[in-house]
Amino acid sequence: MKHKCDKSSDDVTSKKDIYRMDRRTFVKLAGATAGALAFGGSFMKYIPSAAAEIPGGSLDPLTIPKYMTQLVIPPAMPTSENPRGFGGDYYEIAVKQFTQQILPTGMPVTPVWGYGSVNHPGTFNYPAFTIEAHFMRQVRVKWINGLVDDNGDFLPHLLPVDPTLHWANPPGGTEGRDMRPMFESTPGPYMGPVPMVTHLHGGHSAQESDGYAEAWYLPAANNIPDGFATEGTWYNFFKNEFQKKFDVRNRFDIAWEPGTATFQYENDQRASTLWYHDHTLGMTRLNVYAGPAGFYLIRYGPDDLPGRLPGQAPGVGADPFGRFYEIPIAIQDRSFNDDGSLFYPDTRAFFDEFVGPYIPESDVSPIWNPEFFGNTMVVNGRTWPFLEVEPRRYRFRFLNGCNSRFLILKMVTDPLATRPATAALPFWQIGTEGGFLPAPVMLDQLLMAPAERADVIVDFTDLAVGTELYLINEGPDEPFGGGVPNTDFPAADPETTGQVIKFVVVPLESKDTSRDPAQLKLPTFKPLGAASNTRQVSLNEEVSTFPGFDGPIAAKLGTLDALGNPVPMEWEDPITENPAVNATEVWEIYNFTVDAHPIHIHEIMFQVVDRQQIGGVARSPESWETGFKDTVIAYPGEITRVRAKFDLSGRYVWHCHIVEHEDNEMMRPYIIGP
Incomplete structure (x- = not known):
């Protein structure tokens, strides 16, 4: 799905025409270009033209001063008092609405949502404080939907909710929830109470604690409208499963009260960088964009390296502007209005100027946009911050938390340098989503799809005090299909989304005892069996059948028929993926669309086996993909193979993590076991 970058520029209209082709032409061309590009395969050739401004809210991103705000480093989330009989770490975490200074001081504050401990009111933040977990030590979280005002009445969404999608649909009641409603005329945005359910992304979680998309729940507000469903289709099933498993039916302090769900995480997996965020059916793009997300770090065990990597990391009560040498960094794109509020499109016309007719005259939803690209970069909840670094090694845990944007990150001396720029410092990547790689990999740049994580070491040791470096982004301001910046696609605008964070070298304050990454021996990697x-x-991509309009109306997962043709399927279609418990399988992911998709499979970590152009020759995974992952880039016209062991029985999902796609049918349930 291609994004129209400028509503008024003739050169962008020509780009749109360049990228458009039907699927038969796409597959034919894709098979002819195997191995042609640096990142995956791609059939399209970018024709350079004048840079186009990214559309957004009423606040011009060029009026936002850069590098005026110090990077906020989220402290660790404090625990709550343990319930009776539980010996692990217990949290009571709510999502609430508040205002935050995301833009530089002197500019308006922004209403956002964020997670925080209900026992520690000062912890509510965007992004959320980090949950620090220990290998094999259980974590139990009571997740609370706190989207109510001071009077206990529900708060409507901060962003426009399209009620014509297949979504949670609380107004449908128990008979119509989790369905696509039928409308006789085009509706406006949904303004009712907001459903939420939290997913631990990358967690080896039992089904009742995974944050299933149909296990959402509304806040326990005073004014829920009559007839509304207050929880999703699977909420009570998972509630009963949890209560039976942990025998908590009569323990009021950890029961699933209205407006809450209690999940338990066993942390029986490798030391790794996970994150938590909302996963409500048909609303994930909006709920996450509003703010609630945070890191979840698993430490210790046989697959960790305590004492040999840069540290320390921030703990409970830490100064968010303190000196730390292990830093989680969430990179997101956002757009703003002049009053500081978040901007997100309230009409499909923002994407491709289709002004209707919408439902029911056509098959085009009135609000949903196939992708969204913000025009500012936000790092740990601040626009274009700076970080003071000492001349020593740092460990950065990067997260691409964008809705649709692929990042290509690079350290440079000039943020406005011609793209592709020359790297000033390398990244030493030591891990991905599933923990450490077999060995460190030195890279000039980091390619990160939405939801991917990169655990890296950056060595500032030899830099003079006063040196300034910039983390830039050379990924596109539109969907990514593979290739080289400014050769195969236009790089992000160097004046806005092409810049991320500034590093300023300051005097050394403490001795660096970490190991040189070039000499670092990582924990023994144990690959999966056959x-x-x-x-x-x-x-797959579905296009409109409305006369005179062929724009995308949904993205879908599916299977293949006996002839190798795609069989697109929707969320409610019968389940087709049903691995046996403890089975190891290879999934061959055929991408019949014109864009790359980050594919995430819940419950498991997988290994990337290989990729090949459809009809071409297989090639090995990239050097930074040789460990365990939970999200993989599936390039257009290619087969991407992953191998995984499915060891927990139950109902899970797999989906594209371009959340605009996920929210409109590019997610499917799957079941492990009978």
């Missing part, structure tokens, strides 16, 4: 089954799945 697969007992190979499964073929497909990525």
Whole structure:
């Protein structure tokens, strides 16, 4: 799905025409270009033209001063008093609405949502404080939907909710929830109470604690409208499963009260960088964009390296502007209005100027946009911050928390340098989503799809005090299909989304005892065994059948038929992926669309086996993909193979993590076991 970058520029209209082709032409061309590009394969050739301004809210991003605000480093989330009989770490975490200074001081504050401890009111922040977990030490969280005002009445969404999608649909009641409603005329945005359910992304979680998209729940507000469903289709099933498993039916302090859900995480997986965020059916793009997300770090065990990596990390009660040498960094794109509020499109016309007719005359939803690209970069909840670094090694845990944007990150001396710029410092990548790689990998740049994480070491040791470096982004301001910046696609605008964060070298304050990454020996990597089954799945795009309009109206997952043709499927179609408990399978992901998609499979960590152009020759995974992952880039016209062991029985999902796609049918349930 291609994004129209400028509503008024003739050169952008020509780009749109360049990228458009039907699927048969796409597959034919894709097979002819195997191995042609640096990142995956791609059939399209970018024709350079004048840079186009990214549309957004009423606040011009060029009026936002850069590098005026110090990077906020989220402290660790404090625990709550343990319930009876539980010996692990217990949290009571709510999502609430508040205002935050995301833009520089002197500019308006922004209403956002964020997680925080209900026992520690000062912890509510965007992004959330980090949950620090220990290997094999259980974490139990009571997740509370706190989206109510001071009177206990529900708060409507900060952003425009499209009620014509297949979504949670609380107004449908128990009979119509989790369905696509039927309308006789085009509706406006949904303004009712907001459903939420939290997913630990990358967690080896039992089904009742995974944050299933149909296990959402409304806040326990005073004024829920009559007839509304207050929880999703699967909420009570998972509630009963949790209560039976942990025998808590009569323990009021950890029961699933209205407006809450209690999940338990066993942390029986490798030391790794996870994150938590909302996962409500048809609303994830909006709920996450509003703010609630945070890091979840698993430490210790046989697959960790305590004492050999840069540290320390911030603990409970830490100064968010203190000196730390292990820093989680969440990178997101956002747009703003002049009053400081978040901007997100309230009409499909923002994407491709289609002004209707909408539902029911056409098959085009009135509000949903196939992708969204903000025109500012936000790092740990601040626009274009700076970080003072000492001449020593740092460990950065990067998260691409963008809705649709792929990042290509690079350290440079000039933030406005011609793209592709020359790297001033390398990244030493030591881990991905599933923990450490087999060995450190030195890279000039980091390619990160939405939801991917990169655990890296950056060595500032030899830099003079006063040196300034910049983390820039050379990924596109539009969907990514593979390739080289400004050769195969236009790089992000160097004046806005092409800049991320500034580093300023200051005097050394403490001795660096970490190991040189070039000499660092990582924990022994144990690959998965041979697969007992190979499964073929497909990525697909559905276009409108309305006369005179052929724009995308949904993205879908599916299977393949006996002839190798894609069979697109929707969320409510019968389940087609059903691995046996403890089975190891290879999934072959066929991408029949014109864009790359980050594919995330819940419950498991997988290994990337290989990729190949459809009809071409397989090639090995990239050097930074040789560990365990939970999200993989599936390039257009390619087969991406992953191998995984499915060891927990239950109901889970797999989906594209371009959340605009996920929210409109590019997510499917799957079941492990009977």
